Amino acid sequence: MAPPGVAHDLLLRRCLTLSTSFDGVDGQDEAGILRRAMAQVSAVGTGRAEAGYLRLDEGLVRCPDDGPRATEALDAQVRELAGRDGPVRFPRRAWGWAFGLRERGGPDEPDGLHGALVVSYRDRPGEDERLLLSLLVRQTAAALSAAAAHRRADAAHRRERVQAQELRRARDEREAIRRRLDSSLTDLCQLREVHDALARSAAHGDGEDGIVRTLYRITGLAAAAEDRFGNLRAWAGPGRPDPYPKPDPAHREELLREAIRRPRPVRMRDRLVAVADPRGEVLGALCLVDPDGRADERAVRALDHAATSLGLELAHLRELAEVELRLRRELVDDLLSGTDDAGAYARAEAVGHDLHGPHHVIVVRWTDRPADDVFLKAVSRAATGLGLRILPALRSDTAVLVAQGAPGERSLHPALSRELGTDSGAIGVGARCATPHEVPRSYQEALRALEVRRGSHSANGMTLYDDLGLYRILRTGNDHCEVERFVREWLGPLLDYDALHHTDLVETLSQYFDRGGNYSETAAALVIHRSTLRYRLQRIREIGGNDLADVDSRLNLQVATRIWKIMRSGPE
Numbered sequence: 001m002a003p004p005g006v007a008h009d010l011l012l013r014r015c016l017t018l019s020t021s022f023d024g025v026d027g028q029d030e031a032g033i034l035r036r037a038m039a040q041v042s043a044v045g046t047g048r049a050e051a052g053y054l055r056l057d058e059g060l061v062r063c064p065d066d067g068p069r070a071t072e073a074l075d076a077q078v079r080e081l082a083g084r085d086g087p088v089r090f091p092r093r094a095w096g097w098a099f100g101l102r103e104r105g106g107p108d109e110p111d112g113l114h115g116a117l118v119v120s121y122r123d124r125p126g127e128d129e130r131l132l133l134s135l136l137v138r139q140t141a142a143a144l145s146a147a148a149a150h151r152r153a154d155a156a157h158r159r160e161r162v163q164a165q166e167l168r169r170a171r172d173e174r175e176a177i178r179r180r181l182d183s184s185l186t187d188l189c190q191l192r193e194v195h196d197a198l199a200r201s202a203a204h205g206d207g208e209d210g211i212v213r214t215l216y217r218i219t220g221l222a223a224a225a226e227d228r229f230g231n232l233r234a235w236a237g238p239g240r241p242d243p244y245p246k247p248d249p250a251h252r253e254e255l256l257r258e259a260i261r262r263p264r265p266v267r268m269r270d271r272l273v274a275v276a277d278p279r280g281e282v283l284g285a286l287c288l289v290d291p292d293g294r295a296d297e298r299a300v301r302a303l304d305h306a307a308t309s310l311g312l313e314l315a316h317l318r319e320l321a322e323v324e325l326r327l328r329r330e331l332v333d334d335l336l337s338g339t340d341d342a343g344a345y346a347r348a349e350a351v352g353h354d355l356h357g358p359h360h361v362i363v364v365r366w367t368d369r370p371a372d373d374v375f376l377k378a379v380s381r382a383a384t385g386l387g388l389r390i391l392p393a394l395r396s397d398t399a400v401l402v403a404q405g406a407p408g409e410r411s412l413h414p415a416l417s418r419e420l421g422t423d424s425g426a427i428g429v430g431a432r433c434a435t436p437h438e439v440p441r442s443y444q445e446a447l448r449a450l451e452v453r454r455g456s457h458s459a460n461g462m463t464l465y466d467d468l469g470l471y472r473i474l475r476t477g478n479d480h481c482e483v484e485r486f487v488r489e490w491l492g493p494l495l496d497y498d499a500l501h502h503t504d505l506v507e508t509l510s511q512y513f514d515r516g517g518n519y520s521e522t523a524a525a526l527v528i529h530r531s532t533l534r535y536r537l538q539r540i541r542e543i544g545g546n547d548l549a550d551v552d553s554r555l556n557l558q559v560a561t562r563i564w565k566i567m568r569s570g571p572e
Contacts, residue, residue, distance in 0.1 A: 029147060030115070030147050031054065031063055034115060034140070035063065037117060037143075038052050040136055041133075044129060045125055047119045047133070048120060049119055050118040050119060051118045052115065053078060055083075055113050060078060060079060062075055074090075074118065077089070083116065084100055085099055085100050088118055092122075094124050096120040098118045101117060103141055114145060115144060117136075198305070207313055207317075208225045211310050216236035219299040219303070220294075221288045222238055223286065223288055224236075224286070225284060225285075225286055225310055226287065227283070228256065230247040231244075233284065259273050259274070259275045260275055265304055267290075270290065272287065272288040272290055274303050274307035275307065276307050276311035277311055284310060284311075286307040327347070331351065332392065332400060332402055334347075335440075336361070338439075338440045340436075345436070354389070357404060358404075359402055360429055360431070360433070360442060361401070361430040361439060362390075362400070362403050362412070363399070363400055364427050366422070368424055371394055375399060376393075376399050378420055379401065381419055382412065382415040383401055383407070386411055390403045398450075406464075407429065407462070413460075426453045427462035428445075428452075428465070429446055429449060429464045429465060430444070430449070430465050431465045449468060452566070456566060458568070491509075509537075509540055510561040544557075
């Protein structure tokens with residue numbers, strides 16, 4: 001045992017060593033401080049550090065690098081002490097103790113717990129060792145307190161930096177918002193100017209012309225309104241092309257698709273183009289002619305706004321046209337079914353048609369075209385192209401026109417064939433009707449003429465009811481079969497002979513009856529000699545077995561040849 005003086009010096013040196021053991025820990029984290037304290041336990045005596053704990057939000061948590069001696073049983077004992085100093089038990093160790101690492105506050109402050117240090121001794125430690133342990137615990141607690149303060153200061157500093165950054169960002173955002181508000185206010189003023197100008201134009205009923213004139217006045221650039229096919233509808237400003245160029249259809253569609261994909265007007269060569277597409281349907285386009293690239297943002301916004309107005313105008317015009325078309329079709333339906341004259345005149349005047357004067361009903365069917373709105377529009381275009389003023393409608397599989405006047409004998413079918421690209425159709429024209437209540441009769445006559453034409457050998461073409469002749473007194477339906485039987489009864493042998501020998505006996509007989517039995521006129525019409533005509537008539541008597549001098553036979557043969565002629569080539 002060391003003398004008292006020597007033991008005292010040794011204790012002083014150990015205390016000095018402990019007092020300097022935590023020098024240079026500034027900036028070190030709490031786990032590092034705790035590990036250094038645990039390493040100093042063996043320096044103050046014969047004990048050893050069993051575990052170190054740090055206080056986290058959920059309580060005391062053991063440091064992960066404490067080795068195999070720290071167990072869950074030890075954790076339970078430390079948690080039970082709840083940060084107080086107290087004994088802990090270890091197998092084959094005489095003494096174990098958990099020291100709370102506390103920050104000693106002022107008289108009015110509660111102690112602050114930073115963690116715990118658990119040590120053990122094989123034999124119970126003496127007073128000197130316990131004194132040194134107490135000193136180590138205080139120094140560790142002080143170092144943890146300083147580290148926590150430093151961490152709090154760092155966190156506060158970081159919060160201050162974050163707050164300063166957020167403040168700068170808020171100032172920047174406020175300035176950006178102010179600039180955007182100023183820009184939006186300018187834009188709104190400009191749009192208000194455009195809107196007021198367009199509203200004044202709409203109030204005056206200027207329509208498309210007013211829109212393009214307003215756009216030209218605002219931008220100083222020539223403006224053009226076009227339909228979806230590129231045809232000019234309105235122009236304002238200098239330099240109007242004459243004639244206006246017609247774009248290639250494929251190129252036009254590509255241009256419109258490109259313009260639709262863009263949210264703003266797009267530049268197409270020397271023009272800025274905006275699409276008028278209310279409800280997503282392209283009705284036209286509005287253009288600024290700008291070969292020098294002078295259009296600024298104000299002009300672009302004015303064009304965009306004016307295109308919206310143009311779309312609404314075109315949609316309104318279309319709706320009016322659709323309403324007028326519906327009224328026209330309803331009027332035609334009532335005329336065909338029968339209506340009073342006074343009401344019909346008034347309704348026709350409302351849709352811009354004069355029902356006074358002679359009219360004819362025209363019915364049209366085409367073999368390879370369905371009777372839909374597209375077909376009806378084609379029929380209407382062909383008829384109006386011939387100068388006819390019409391009221392169009394659809395009935396079942398037929399296009400029906402109530403026409404002022406009548407088409408020429410051969411004119412409407414060729415015109416419609418050119419419009420549709422095929423001549424595979426038939427047209428029937430009813431007789432003249434002087435008043436609206438006669439329209440149903442003309443309609444039935446037109447259907448009869450159409451039926452006769454379609455049932456003839458020349459099914460494509462136009463037939464006028466006035467030209468039907470004998471067919472006007474025959475009923476429709478299955479009478480065609482009866483008519484054909486009648487023709488076969490009187491002309492069958494002649495028809496068979498002509499087919500077998502490639503002769504024209506039936507044609508000769510038809511021409512003979514058409515010329516009233518005059519030999520000279522018949523021979524001239526057939527371009528044959530009179531003697532040849534006499535020979536043919538004799539053969540007709542022999543083959544057919546009919547006496548041309550007999551009144552009844554002559555009548556039946558003449559009727560049969562007239563029907564044969566209609567069946568072969570259609571009514572003349």
